Amino acid sequence: MTTMTPTRAGRREWVGLAVLALPTFLVSLDVFVLILALPKLSQSLGADSTQQLWIMDVYGFMIAGFMVTMGTLGDRIGRRKLLLIGATAFGLASVLAAFSTSALMLIAARALLGIAGATLAPSTLALISNLFTDTRQRSLAIGIWAGCFTVGAIVGPMVGGVLLEHFWWGSVFLLGVPAMVLLLVVGPKLLPEYRNENAGRLDLVSVALSLVTILPAVYGIKELAREGVHVVPVASLLIGLSFGVVFVRRQRILQDPLIDLTLFRARAFTTAIGGMCAFTMLGGTTMLFVAQFFQIVLELSPVGAALALLPGMLASTISFLGAPILARRIRPATLIATGLAGAIAGFLLLTQVEAGAGPVIPSIAFAITCLCGGPLITLGTDLVVGSVPPEKAGSAASLSQTGNEFGYALGIATVGTLGNAVTRSRLADAVPAHDAFASGMHAVSGLAALVLAAVAYFVLRHLRHI
Incomplete structure (x- = not known):
C-alpha cells in the first residue's frame, strides 16, 4: 500500500x-x-x-x-x-x-x-x-x-x-x-x-439571516462600548442574537448549509477559533488602553504614541514568521501554550506600570504580548484551515476572520467597559486622573492575563495530540 x-x-x-x-x-x-x-x-x-x-x-x-x-x-x-x-x-x-x-x-x-x-x-x-x-x-x-x-x-x-x-x-x-x-x-x-x-x-435565506444576525449584533456591541447601555444598542444586540438562533436552527436542517456546523465538532478547529477570538478580544482592547495611556497619561503626541507601539507591531511580524519555523522542532500545542505564558507575563507587567512611568516599560510590555501571541495566531489559523476538508477551507477561513472581528468588537464592549468603570470609580474616590486611567489599564491587563491562562489550559488539553 x-x-x-x-x-x-x-x-x-x-x-x-x-x-x-x-x-x-x-x-x-x-x-x-x-x-x-x-x-x-x-x-x-x-x-x-x-x-x-x-x-x-x-x-x-x-x-x-x-x-x-x-x-x-x-x-x-x-x-x-x-x-x-x-x-x-x-x-x-x-x-x-x-x-x-x-x-x-x-x-x-x-x-x-x-x-x-x-x-x-x-x-x-x-x-x-x-x-x-x-x-x-x-x-x-x-x-x-x-x-x-x-x-x-x-x-x-x-x-x-x-x-x-x-x-x-x-x-x-x-x-x-x-x-x-x-x-x-x-x-x-x-x-x-x-x-x-x-x-x-447557495441558500439565500441563510445569507439574509447571517446578515441580520451579524450586522445588528456588531452594531449593538460597538454602540454599547461607545455610548453605554441605551435602548437602541441593546435592542440591536437582542435582534441580532434572536436571528442568530434562527440561523443556527436552519443550518442544522439544510442539506447544503451556509455554515457546516459539524466543523465545530473537531476540537482542534473549535479550540483554535476560540483561542484566537479570545486573544483578539483581550489584545485589541489592551492595545487601545496602552495607546490611550501614551497619549492621555504620558501626554505623547499621536505620532509619539504610534512610535511607542511600533516595537509591538514589529514583534508581531517577527513572531508570525518565526512561529512556523519553531513549530518544526516544537509541538504546536506546546509552542502556543508557551507563547501564551509569555503573553501573560507581558500583561502582568502592564499591571505594574504606574502613571509616572515613562514610555519604555509599557512599550516593552506591549511588545512582549505581541511577540508571544504570534504562535497562537499563525499556528491557530493553520489549524483552522488544515483541520477541515479542502472543499470547506473557504468557509473555515471566513469563520476564523469573522471570529476575530467579533472578538475585537466584543472586547471593546466588555473588557473596555470594565476598564472605563474602574477608571470612573477611582475618579469618584478623588484619585488623580492619570492614576485613575492607569488603574483602568491595570484592570484590563489583569483580566487578559487571567483569561489567557484558561486559554493556555484548553490548548494543552485539546491540542496535545498536535
Whole structure:
C-alpha cells in the first residue's frame, strides 16, 4: 500500500503567495491611513460627528457581515474567481471613495469597500491552502500572510502622512488601485482555481439571516462600548442574537448549509477559533488602553504614541514568521501554550506600570504580548484551515476572520467597559486622573492575563495530540 505525500511548493507557488499578500496588506493599510485622513476629509466634506463615526465603522460592519457568505460563496463559484471579482470591486470602490463629493457618498463607498474586502481575506487564506499542501510550508505561508496585516499597520500611518502632506485626502484611497490592477493581471496566471463541485446551491435565506444576525449584533456591541447601555444598542444586540438562533436552527436542517456546523465538532478547529477570538478580544482592547495611556497619561503626541507601539507591531511580524519555523522542532500545542505564558507575563507587567512611568516599560510590555501571541495566531489559523476538508477551507477561513472581528468588537464592549468603570470609580474616590486611567489599564491587563491562562489550559488539553 502506498501513501500520497504532499507536493512541496516551488517558485511559482511562492510568487503566487506574494500576489495573495497584496490584498491582505492593503485591507490593513486602508484602515490605518483613514485614521490620519479623517480630520481633513471631514473638513472638506463637512461631515458631522455621526457621519465621521459611520465613515470609520461602516467598513468593519460590512466586512463582518459579509465574510461568512463570501467564504462559502468562494467554495461554490471558485476562490480565484471570487478574489478577482472582489479585487475589481475594491479598486472601483477605492476610486469612488477618493473622489467622493459628500459625506454620504463616502459612507456608501466605504460600505462597498467593506463588502469587497470581505471577499479578500477568506479567498486568499483558502487559496494558500491550495497552493501549499505541505504542512510546514503552509504554516510558513500563513505566517507571511498574517504578517502582512501588521506590516500594513506599520506602513499605513507613514505612507498616509506623506500623501496627506503633499496631496488631497482622497489620495489615501488610491493606494490600493495599482495593486489590485496587478492582482487582476497576474492572478489568473499564478493562482490555481478551486471550487467544491458538490457544494450545492447557495441558500439565500441563510445569507439574509447571517446578515441580520451579524450586522445588528456588531452594531449593538460597538454602540454599547461607545455610548453605554441605551435602548437602541441593546435592542440591536437582542435582534441580532434572536436571528442568530434562527440561523443556527436552519443550518442544522439544510442539506447544503451556509455554515457546516459539524466543523465545530473537531476540537482542534473549535479550540483554535476560540483561542484566537479570545486573544483578539483581550489584545485589541489592551492595545487601545496602552495607546490611550501614551497619549492621555504620558501626554505623547499621536505620532509619539504610534512610535511607542511600533516595537509591538514589529514583534508581531517577527513572531508570525518565526512561529512556523519553531513549530518544526516544537509541538504546536506546546509552542502556543508557551507563547501564551509569555503573553501573560507581558500583561502582568502592564499591571505594574504606574502613571509616572515613562514610555519604555509599557512599550516593552506591549511588545512582549505581541511577540508571544504570534504562535497562537499563525499556528491557530493553520489549524483552522488544515483541520477541515479542502472543499470547506473557504468557509473555515471566513469563520476564523469573522471570529476575530467579533472578538475585537466584543472586547471593546466588555473588557473596555470594565476598564472605563474602574477608571470612573477611582475618579469618584478623588484619585488623580492619570492614576485613575492607569488603574483602568491595570484592570484590563489583569483580566487578559487571567483569561489567557484558561486559554493556555484548553490548548494543552485539546491540542496535545498536535
